[in-house]
Amino acid sequence: MGSSGFDWKLPDHPKLPKGKVIGLIVLDGWGEANADQYNCIHVAETPVMDSLKKGAPERWRLVRAHGTAVGLPTEDDMGNSEVGHNALGAGRIFAQGAKLVDAALASGKIFEGEGFKYVKESFETNTLHLIGLMSDGGVHSRLDQLLLLLKGASEQGAKKIRVHILTDGRDVLDGSSVGFAEILENDLAKLREKGVDAQIASGGGRMYVTMDRYENDWSVVKRGWDAQVLGEAPYKFKNAVEAIKTLRAEPNANDQYLPPFVIVDDSGKPVGPIVDGDAVVTFNFRADRMVMIAKALEYADFDKFDRVRVPKIRYAGMLQYDGELKLPSHYLVEPPEIDRTSGEYLTYNGVRTFACSETVKFGHVTFFWNGNRSGYFNDKMEEYVEIPSDSGITFNVRPKMKAVEIAEKARDAILSGKFEQVRVNLPNGDMVGHTGDIEATIVACKAADEAVKIILDAIEKVGGIYVVTADHGNAEDMVKRNKTGQPLLDKSGNIQILTSHTLQPVPIAIGGPGLVPGVRFRKDLPSGGLANVAATVMNLHGFQAPSDYEPSLIEVVDN
Ligand SMILES: O=C(O)[C@H](O)COP(=O)(O)O
Ligand SMILES: [Mn+2]
Ligand SMILES: [Mn+2]
Structure with missing residues (x-):
């Protein structure tokens, strides 16, 4: 029971065990789009993310990250970090600001x-x-x-x-x-x-x-x-x-x-x-x-x-x-009342959490994740670490940002045995994508991929589970396009650089030695979105999600 008298206890998942370490990675601004020269994720060397994709459709799929799927007014509204992380953390779709x-x-x-x-x-x-x-x-x-x-x-x-x-x-x-x-x-x-x-x-x-x-x-x-x-x-x-x-x-x-x-x-x-x-x-x-x-x-x-x-x-x-x-x-x-987030539930159910990013995205995996609430739910169960970002520069100058430092903190947290959930945001694709600098964004995507590897290696070592996803698109499309997808030129014949996010879906991949072999993505949720991720993660921690959460993306089949 929480202090409010509300019963926070989650029912056991009938088939999935508790106590596995889950590495939960949010690649900021990492969408899925056609492969061409303006798709920096495609152009960059990203062997880790490429190999995860080979797990499709059972262990890799796309989820919606824009428009009504994240509580925005119309399908023309691109996703963003606030609504994306709110949906990821809260497991439900709230009408947003x-x-x-x-x-x-x-x-x-x-x-x-x-x-x-x-x-x-x-x-x-x-x-x-x-x-x-x-x-x-x-x-x-x-x-x-x-x-x-x-x-x-x-x-x-x-x-x-x-x-x-x-x-x-x-x-x-x-x-x-x-x-x-x-x-x-x-x-x-x-x-x-x-x-x-x-x-x-x-x-x-x-x-x-x-x-x-x-x-x-x-x-x-x-x-x-x-x-x-x-x-x-x-x-x-x-x-x-x-x-x-x-x-x-x-x-x-x-x-x-x-x-x-x-x-x-x-x-x-x-x-x-x-x-x-x-x-x-x-x-x-x-x-x-x-x-x-x-x-x-x-x-x-x-x-x-x-x-x-x-x-x-x-x-x-x-x-x-x-x-x-x-x-x-x-x-x-009145702001949306984003209550009973997955982070709060998990603290009441014995899941110890570590969250980390660098300053410019720190609040994304903490404040936004927890429904626009600063601070810990339970400081004995949670540790949030902020790596100071460079300030006074635009991130195309240092596109690798603090990806390695974030990944190393996550690695140490995974290996420490002190946490069941280790959650990070890797900012590169987004922060460098916003500068409109294509060359730098390619470097950024490679850096993020390398950081993912550090975390997945640690998960491998402890027999854990990974969940790799993103909050919305950005780096996968750096050019404004016409309706048929062709790059638009300005009056002087130059391509129009797209500094913003996109309407693209984002990947989600699951895996790791701790994943029960029969776990796979369900086929009956083709339009699943970011809000379906929280129930998925709760399942992987060994719990059933609250009944009003958007349904889990996974099922367990007997092999
Ligand atoms: O605030 C910003 O940097 C942009 O407007 C949106 O980017 P974010 O939603 O990824 O933070
Ligand atoms: Mn973002
Ligand atoms: Mn952004």
Whole structure:
């Protein structure tokens, strides 16, 4: 029994033993796609993953990792780490942030909730600031949601609105920020016609300004703070579209890494610093890259950088980003309630867990895996190890990242005899894939494959079981394609590099000396997705999954 009185005990699996060590590997951004020169996984030497594939269909298969299979609004929504790891860890499909915000905007309920009422108290006398990612990527935010929020806020009495934009180029094509800024400017102009003083106040590229995660590099958040709150930035412009175009014209500039800028009036004064009495909404729905800015905006005690001036504001997140920290305390839309995750169940059933990744993906195998909850369920049963990521570089510079270090930690944990589940995220395919650098992504894929080998060798030694899968696609397709799958060319005849994730399915492979010989993938779940993995893993630990979990992918046949 848990402290809540809920019975966490899982029934025994009728045929599968307990106590095996399971090496659970999530290859970030590793999908399955046609083999051509833009499929970096195909081009790279990946002998380990190639050999696992030979186990198809009994020990290797594909699972869905995008769209409705992971709780996203439509089948056109690519997968991402948050929804992917949520599904992997929780074993059920939850309507995710994107969908919940859509519904709250469509019904108008977003404007009736506690969070909006709270920020609304500032509208009469002060400014409403909206900070977030400006794109239609649908991973962290969506421009159409921002536009509806702007419209709704003005109808609800906001008289002065300032938007602090972060340019994308990571979940969408590089260069698309100009078009998004034009759309936003157009809507702001319409609001001005209606008498609302609405304009863009600051900006910067998401990877250089504000949207760091897992405390990898606080200077990123500080740059945002300086521009958004203090109104200070190295670049000053009168207009955001002009700002983006000018900064993009610099050598090697791109949307992800645009330097911070502020918009100034005719006298050179910033148009939108955040001051006492103002309201602030961070309009991203996804949690990981909002937690740090939320801390800076909300916490009285804060020592990560010198905030210089800390305005007394009414702050709300689009969602609550961390259910354990209750951060932020005010929010516009209830987050999905991802409860009874597999990690929590397993701690109550005697399964000791080790989880590891490097900083940039650490929260993926812990926080996202556990339903957007930070910390341990039971610190006697779990150990989470974070390997510090390189900071201040783009990962095409060091595409091997910390794959070997992660694998060696996993190997040691497997050999230690202290854990039944050893779970890692190998970031390479994804983090390097996002840079759009094809050569580097090929190196990244090879590095991830080598790391898998280290872990599988350790599993072999202890007579364990491996489960190798991924959270969504990325490195398997590095080019934007037309409907027939041909690479699309831009105006100058160059291929259009795809920095984003994809809609592709991902592999899952099982094996190892500890796997009962009759275990194989069922044939009756052709459209199985990431949410089916949790029950599968519970089975391999020797338990039946809870009845409301998506069904297990495996069956045991008598040989
Ligand atoms: O935040 C990011 O880096 C991208 O927008 C999505 O990548 P992830 O979902 O793999 O983290
Ligand atoms: Mn991912
Ligand atoms: Mn990614």
